[in-house]
Amino acid sequence: MNKVFLVIKREYLARVRKKSFLLATLITPLVFPAILGVFLWISLSDEGEEALKIIEVVDEGNQFFMESSGQYAFSYSELPVDEAKAMVQDGRRYGFLYIPKVDIKDPKGIVFYSGNSTSVSLVDHLERELKRKIEDIRLYESGIDPGFIKSIKTDVSISSVTLGEKGEEKMTDAGVNYALGFVLGILIYTFIFVYGTQIMQGVIEEKSSRIIEILVSSIKPFQLMLGKIIGIGAVGLTQFLIWIVLISMVSTVVMGYFGMQMPQQQVMEMTNPEMAQAMAQSSEVSKIIQVLQGIDFLQLIFTFLFYFLGGYLLYGAFFAAIGAAVDSPSDAQQFMFPVTIPLMASYFGLFVFILDDPSSNISFWLSVIPFTSPIAMVGRASFGIPAMELILSMLFLIGGFFFTTWIAGKIYRIGILVHGTKVNYRTLWKWVKQNN
Amino acid sequence: MSILKIEGLYKSYGSQAALTNIDLEIPAGKVFGLLGPNGAGKTSLIRIVNQIIEADKGEILVKGESLAPKHIKHIGYLPEERGLYKRMKVAEQLLYFAQLKGLSANDAKKKVRYWLDKLDIAAWKDKKIEDLSKGMAQKVQFVATVIHEPEILILDEPFSGFDPVNAEIIKNEIIEMKDNGTTVMLSTHRMESVELLCDHLAMINKSHKVLDGSVQEVKDQARSNTFSVMLRNVNGSLPEGIWDHKTTIEGHQEFKIKMKDDEPNIFVSELMKYGEILGFSEVIPTIEEIFIQKVKDNEHE
Numbered sequence: 001m002n003k004v005f006l007v008i009k010r011e012y013l014a015r016v017r018k019k020s021f022l023l024a025t026l027i028t029p030l031v032f033p034a035i036l037g038v039f040l041w042i043s044l045s046d047e048g049e050e051a052l053k054i055i056e057v058v059d060e061g062n063q064f065f066m067e068s069s070g071q072y073a074f075s076y077s078e079l080p081v082d083e084a085k086a087m088v089q090d091g092r093r094y095g096f097l098y099i100p101k102v103d104i105k106d107p108k109g110i111v112f113y114s115g116n117s118t119s120v121s122l123v124d125h126l127e128r129e130l131k132r133k134i135e136d137i138r139l140y141e142s143g144i145d146p147g148f149i150k151s152i153k154t155d156v157s158i159s160s161v162t163l164g165e166k167g168e169e170k171m172t173d174a175g176v177n178y179a180l181g182f183v184l185g186i187l188i189y190t191f192i193f194v195y196g197t198q199i200m201q202g203v204i205e206e207k208s209s210r211i212i213e214i215l216v217s218s219i220k221p222f223q224l225m226l227g228k229i230i231g232i233g234a235v236g237l238t239q240f241l242i243w244i245v246l247i248s249m250v251s252t253v254v255m256g257y258f259g260m261q262m263p264q265q266q267v268m269e270m271t272n273p274e275m276a277q278a279m280a281q282s283s284e285v286s287k288i289i290q291v292l293q294g295i296d297f298l299q300l301i302f303t304f305l306f307y308f309l310g311g312y313l314l315y316g317a318f319f320a321a322i323g324a325a326v327d328s329p330s331d332a333q334q335f336m337f338p339v340t341i342p343l344m345a346s347y348f349g350l351f352v353f354i355l356d357d358p359s360s361n362i363s364f365w366l367s368v369i370p371f372t373s374p375i376a377m378v379g380r381a382s383f384g385i386p387a388m389e390l391i392l393s394m395l396f397l398i399g400g401f402f403f404t405t406w407i408a409g410k411i412y413r414i415g416i417l418v419h420g421t422k423v424n425y426r427t428l429w430k431w432v433k434q435n436n
Numbered sequence: 437m438s439i440l441k442i443e444g445l446y447k448s449y450g451s452q453a454a455l456t457n458i459d460l461e462i463p464a465g466k467v468f469g470l471l472g473p474n475g476a477g478k479t480s481l482i483r484i485v486n487q488i489i490e491a492d493k494g495e496i497l498v499k500g501e502s503l504a505p506k507h508i509k510h511i512g513y514l515p516e517e518r519g520l521y522k523r524m525k526v527a528e529q530l531l532y533f534a535q536l537k538g539l540s541a542n543d544a545k546k547k548v549r550y551w552l553d554k555l556d557i558a559a560w561k562d563k564k565i566e567d568l569s570k571g572m573a574q575k576v577q578f579v580a581t582v583i584h585e586p587e588i589l590i591l592d593e594p595f596s597g598f599d600p601v602n603a604e605i606i607k608n609e610i611i612e613m614k615d616n617g618t619t620v621m622l623s624t625h626r627m628e629s630v631e632l633l634c635d636h637l638a639m640i641n642k643s644h645k646v647l648d649g650s651v652q653e654v655k656d657q658a659r660s661n662t663f664s665v666m667l668r669n670v671n672g673s674l675p676e677g678i679w680d681h682k683t684t685i686e687g688h689q690e691f692k693i694k695m696k697d698d699e700p701n702i703f704v705s706e707l708m709k710y711g712e713i714l715g716f717s718e719v720i721p722t723i724e725e726i727f728i729q730k731v732k733d734n735e736h737e
Binding site: 003006010014194197209210213215216217219220227292417419430 | 488518536
């Protein structure tokens, strides 16, 4: 075991000390807040400075009156169409809305001309306005007071509550849980691929530089493989830890600068019951609060970490075996298939089935089969998972890890000493069957 | 006394036999040469002794004990295919290998310092391998093999890949280690180094052991009672059929002759009738010739 620790230490230090690690670790978390910051800055600076856009309206039937807003001013005239178009062309007007005399029951032929490509939101805005105007006119014509219609509008909002096994009630909300499942699932997917590839490259490096035979004369191949997987996993955890700290810090600064509150702070305030009560008037916010309160974060974090590591270890062994079987990274492509397929399947399963209905049959199977469970289960985690299913899935994952590591160990042990031979799936199978 | 005893060792890869019933005894404190053409099974044997692969059958005893992981500490191994971590510093790398062999961190540090000084590479200890010259890296490679001062040193084709200057340095180190009591087992197909270095040798061909013994014994076995003769002023023609090979240079006749049970003295007195004997010496085959002969014999079987 002492030797495994030596390998872990070497793998860890060799990577963490590299400049590229430092660079990637520092820059990655800066990228997202930086992009966010730039967007905020642009949109904020846009609002004040933007000139009022004047839109020429030619309403041949004199049926509609468009109200000017802060952004758009509507100028009414009875100019001929060509002249109005010319005003747009020479830049005196931002756009030109042409409304022919229309049948109010079937308004057709309305055209909006603009110099630049038209913004979708502006056309939407115009359509909505006109629609409202037409509806008002028609209500009036049929003798119904538009005010009456407004007064009978009712908001319906259904609170979704999950009943626990012991009868405890938990607010759920598809949106919040969806977001959580989505983010956590992608994190695990990325982690497995990024660090799995590092394992593979590490093994190929040792193999192609011929250090491997010196190593395996001192340490069992299996121990070497395990040490490498754990060491690189530790690098990944370190990186994530640094990111979480950095992202929190940078986001606080960025958000703080633009006068926004940080999500984390909100969560903290929300978990404070008095604050929650005070904010409960706003129904949407209070719903999110209640949903977040309903999530067992301790369980969520534990589940995430378990599947995060479990999934990495399960696939890490495969990546090590692939690295051992080939002579160069370019040869590895052919063996990546069996690793990529289940990961992709769980990734798509996450979007198509799990986030849509976490308790469906297919969600159950995806989150129990060890090859898909790391991504599938964290997708379900925030919705709440029945204890039995969670235990079953975890046991399967542990079992799956032992199984893949055992298989991979056999391939690894033989593969690392084989040079210059074309290895295919049949050879791999032969290695697996071989006893020593 | 033999430090390493190999009994009835078998190893095959699928249907291909790599080692068939190999028995060997490696005497303590000697240099043991393992010879054989490429693909004979040398590397398989060496890998089994290093516990990198397992034998199908047979036993290996180290000082009378069955070979076990605890012996790793006492064996140093320089594989034929070798390398170092290119982006790791010299001293760190040696420290890692020493610790993997089972040395404590403190002992490992001392040994690293000692060996770096001994081979004049201390100034390079904080350089990465990729920044070293090839010769320098070769020295580091050798140090990595002997850093834990093993009782048994196993070298697979030790001189391949080394430049002549470094090969000489390594050869001297091997001799020095032998003098200090280290047992050295080396495989090679370069015969000139065998005669210079080895006390004992074994030859493997096509998975079988074909020869085994001290260098002297092996040579004695290979003596075929053949003599090389040089005659001057030959009068008359020599009897046909007794010479294998005849050359005539400026009136000198040179030939090899294989004797049956005749004693050399009788033959010499007979020869004197034909001319003046300038040279008469026994032809003792070199290890290389023995090796080639053995391989050829095997092919005919």
